[in-house]
Amino acid sequence: xxxxxxxxxxxxxxxxxxxxxxxxxxxxxxxxxxxxxxxxxxxxxxxxxxxxxxxxxxxxxxxxxxxxxxxxxxxxxxxxxxxxxxxxxxxxxxxxxxxxxxxxxxxxxxxxxxxxxxxxxxxxxxxxxxxxxxxxxxxxxxxxxxxxxxxxxxxxxxxxxxxxxxxxxxxxxxxxxxxxxxxxxxxxxxxxxxxxxxxx
Amino acid sequence: xxxxxxxxxxxxxxxxxxxxxxxxxxxxxxxxxxxxxxxxxxxxxxxxxxxxxxxxxxxxxxxxxxxxxxxxxxxxxxxxxxxxxxxxxxxxxxxxxxxxxxxxxxxxxxxxxxxxxxxxxxxxxxxxxxxxxxxxxxxxxxxxxxxxxxxxxxxxxxxxxxxxxxxxxxxxxxxxxxxxxxxxxxxxxxxxxxxxxxxx
DNA sequence: TCGTGTGAACGAATTCACAGCG
DNA sequence: CGCTGTGAATTCGTTCACACGA
Numbered sequence: 001x002x003x004x005x006x007x008x009x010x011x012x013x014x015x016x017x018x019x020x021x022x023x024x025x026x027x028x029x030x031x032x033x034x035x036x037x038x039x040x041x042x043x044x045x046x047x048x049x050x051x052x053x054x055x056x057x058x059x060x061x062x063x064x065x066x067x068x069x070x071x072x073x074x075x076x077x078x079x080x081x082x083x084x085x086x087x088x089x090x091x092x093x094x095x096x097x098x099x100x101x102x103x104x105x106x107x108x109x110x111x112x113x114x115x116x117x118x119x120x121x122x123x124x125x126x127x128x129x130x131x132x133x134x135x136x137x138x139x140x141x142x143x144x145x146x147x148x149x150x151x152x153x154x155x156x157x158x159x160x161x162x163x164x165x166x167x168x169x170x171x172x173x174x175x176x177x178x179x180x181x182x183x184x185x186x187x188x189x190x191x192x193x194x195x196x197x198x199x200x
Numbered sequence: 201x202x203x204x205x206x207x208x209x210x211x212x213x214x215x216x217x218x219x220x221x222x223x224x225x226x227x228x229x230x231x232x233x234x235x236x237x238x239x240x241x242x243x244x245x246x247x248x249x250x251x252x253x254x255x256x257x258x259x260x261x262x263x264x265x266x267x268x269x270x271x272x273x274x275x276x277x278x279x280x281x282x283x284x285x286x287x288x289x290x291x292x293x294x295x296x297x298x299x300x301x302x303x304x305x306x307x308x309x310x311x312x313x314x315x316x317x318x319x320x321x322x323x324x325x326x327x328x329x330x331x332x333x334x335x336x337x338x339x340x341x342x343x344x345x346x347x348x349x350x351x352x353x354x355x356x357x358x359x360x361x362x363x364x365x366x367x368x369x370x371x372x373x374x375x376x377x378x379x380x381x382x383x384x385x386x387x388x389x390x391x392x393x394x395x396x397x398x399x400x
Numbered sequence: 401t402c403g404t405g406t407g408a409a410c411g412a413a414t415t416c417a418c419a420g421c422g
Numbered sequence: 423c424g425c426t427g428t429g430a431a432t433t434c435g436t437t438c439a440c441a442c443g444a
Binding site for chain 2: 054055056057061063069070071073074075077078080081083084085086124125148149150151155163164165167169171172174175176177178179180181182183184185186
């Protein structure tokens with residue numbers, strides 16, 4: 001909306017754009033502050049700034065990528081991360097034929113260097129892109145190195161202490177959930193069942 | 201548990217393994233049927249079978265991948281998909297230097313062939329791994345080709361008719377949400393704020 | 401005795417609806 | 423007027439607690 005030169009937006013406009021109700025938008029925003037003007041709506045630029053502040057996007061984050069395989073290289077190439085304020089400034093692996101590879105302006109390092117590099121570079125977040133069996137070990141090393149957040153792409157639930165933020169993205173589950181939704185849609189079409197639910 | 205030879209499991213055991221309460225486990229499972237035996241718990245093999253049936257994993261799904269770039273090739277290489285019953289049996293792109301590439305036992309095709317291939321191969325699900333600006337166009341073609349589900353990895357919200365299941369995976373949002381959680385943890389540590397919430 | 405399945409109680413989240421401000 | 427911000431009403435989801443079957 002800001003790019004398109006729109007100055008203000010109502011809770012209803014935001015609701016329409018994001019697929020929730022206008023009351024929801026107002027309640028949620030008012031939880032963080034009084035950003036709107038009665039009779040007018042929300043100033044787009046101001047609101048965007050406030051939300052970025054709330055989310056912690058008013059700074060750049062330094063990200064370490066662990067795992068230089070297929071998933072790792074795809075994540076490294078994903079331009080949106082940088083655009084949203086997340087810079088991948090270190091890549092680690094254990095495989096001898098990957099260590100030493102030049103990835104753009106940085107070199108793939110052995111994971112033994114994780115701790116030293118974390119301090120040297122001031123890394124904040126570690127991204128796990130290794131096989132499932134190695135995931136917990138990598139998580140432990142990320143925590144020991146002092147990371148404050150971990151994003152796990154391995155197909156395994158991992159544990160970190162409560163002082164570290166954790167998110168796991170399980171790609172298989174995304175497809176499984178699609179399969180379930182397709183089943184539900186089919187059942188709805190034939191009228192064979194209730195308990196269908198919108199997905200998004 | 202099945203692999204480890206465990207025969208039965210209580211709702212409490214499942215709760216512990218999955219990070220919810222035992223009452224939640226019982227309520228949720230009982231919604232789909234009476235799978236447990238009082239005094240014993242749930243038979244692991246039976247329960248696993250029932251859940252796979254509920255999720256629609258009692259068959260194989262035929263998946264088309266659109267976008268043969270970094271993300272596409274990472275998804276193509278991701279072995280868990282096949283293991284969970286999702287076979288990527290076609291890959292499409294528009295770029296001349298990608299079309300014709302051999303990816304394992306299949307050939308990258310021009311997206312114009314999507315419709316014909318969907319019918320020929322009986323494709324169920326389309327995965328979008330293209331730049332944000334092309335995402336809606338690809339989605340429209342997937343729908344027109346007759347896909348029943350769409351998994352979108354592009355950094356954009358897309359629309360499909362209600363007869364088609366849709367899921368969007370926004371990788372940036374995963375990192376943004378980590379940033380927010382890290383902020384919340386920091387605030388908690390300094391006692392500067394309430395409203396922290398567990399992540400997982 | 402153990403542990404499910406499930407009403408009833410509770411708590412959380414959403415929606416309603418409107419006072420009040422620009 | 424138009425539209426926010428917010429208590430009150432309502433709906434939804436979770437937890438409690440226990441009858442009952444294995």
